[in-house]
Amino acid sequence: MTTIHADIPGLVARGSPRPREATDTDDAEHVLGDADRFTVLFDRHAAALHRYAARRVGPDLADDLVSQTFLTAFANRHRYDPRRPSALPWLYGICTNLMRRHRRTEARAYKALAKTGVDPLRTADATDRSLDRVEAQGMSRRLADALASLKANQRDVLLLFAVAELTYPEIAAALRIPEGTVRSRLSRARTHLRKRLGTTP
Amino acid sequence: MTDHxxxxxxxxxxxxxxxxxxxxRLASVRATFLKQQKGSTMTARRAFLTPSRIAVVALPAVAAIALGAVALGSLGGETTPESPGVTGTSNGLAVDADAAAVLRYTALNTGRYTGAEHSTGDYVYVRDTFYLADDPENLDVRESWHEIDFGMFMVLLIENGEQLMPDPSNPKEDIExxxxxxxxxxxxxxPSLSIPTRDYLASLPEDAEGMLAALRGGHAETEAHVLFKKGFSVLTTTGETLAPAxxxxxxxxxxxxxxVTRADGTVDVLGRTGVAIGFEDESGAREEIVIDPETSDVLGTRYRAPGEDGWSVQASSTKVVAEPGDTE
Incomplete structure (x- = not known):
């Protein structure tokens, strides 16, 4: 679906109300309902959001981010575009915006991993498991270094695309930026990544 | 994904x-959310009942414009003999004219806007030159082409000479x-204002009330800032196809x-000077469109993220062309 981007003036984006996996009812019904109905959204999407947040800032901060994401979403539910059957991209956008308060924490963890090879976000068990994969660990350190040195807005787009698996239009809608900006940020992030990883473009 | x-x-x-x-763990997070949600609802109710919510402020500039006290023809800052005490700009507006006055004045001048002829199969070529708030030294040029007759479907996007859409490096992309x-x-x-066709655009009303209804698109409760953004988007994309009326x-x-409020004085968007009109939403983000009230030309846009001082700024232009890739 192509549409004029309604959030940033002067730019045109392709925003897609594409259907996702089947749900009992469209999310819109629950977004626009009362607090009790809103909890249906929590039950549908909290796990995915938590996973995304935990991979960026760790599970403890992810707890706070997920509850804050739903709190913010509920307070702003009138802004939800009811043509979109899934609220997940919208929730990812809120979560990503809230995560900006923790940019330093996120970057510190990447840098620590890059420097020491130990990921501060992992439990001891998980660290032991990952240490079995020496080659993977080496690449993780290089990747962490590359992620740490990315501009924050490029990192947001890259992780929403690669980790959350949102489409260009979904990222544009989630971050309230034009799709062209999504594409250029992703392109720049990947160019930067390849350079830091030493892989060919 | 492929090897690359x-x-x-x-x-x-x-x-x-x-x-x-x-x-x-998720159950615990859920309980936290519900507890916080109940607390925030009570806080919001209390805030709604405070006396400041019902204060009404009369804007002197509105009254001045309503009385026709628009200074004409003088350059910025000078007092005009036609309206002593009211300073004018090169746009012929009082420098303290409020947003509504600027927009109404602009509405009077759309006859001087040179819109484009267009026919079935044409494209709108949008060219934006911009920098982002976090990287003001880096000026980018973005060009995109859209089918007028097909919901303004973007068929080609080029930034700084590099094709971003269709994306040559993303085989997952399925444009069809x-x-x-x-x-x-x-x-x-x-069709709608967001997803128009040429026939739909041609059928748009020529009165303010009808246009407001079109902006609402059947949703009577739509908030003002959402309607304004819609209007923004029309002006900066399909605006060239509209008749003057x-x-x-x-x-x-x-x-x-x-x-809707205006920025003080005039605003420069990359060498193009005009009046900035915009909206600050609840999050603190402010979006503005910069117009020349004398011609109703849209010169560019500005965006400031919540809590930040810097602006993302772009100068924009649109043109109707025959094929994707054409610029004339």
Missing amino acids: DDDLRLVASFREDLDDATPE AERAETAEYLATHG QRSALFEALATLDG
């Missing part, structure tokens, strides 16, 4: 083996599927919206 998507594959696998949140979705959407819901109606409709 190794970087994306690597990012996708980063920390993939972290444990998922347990049901107990998106075209099919657009066709289905148009067939099901019909429709364009005038659009500016008049925007002038009726609450919460």
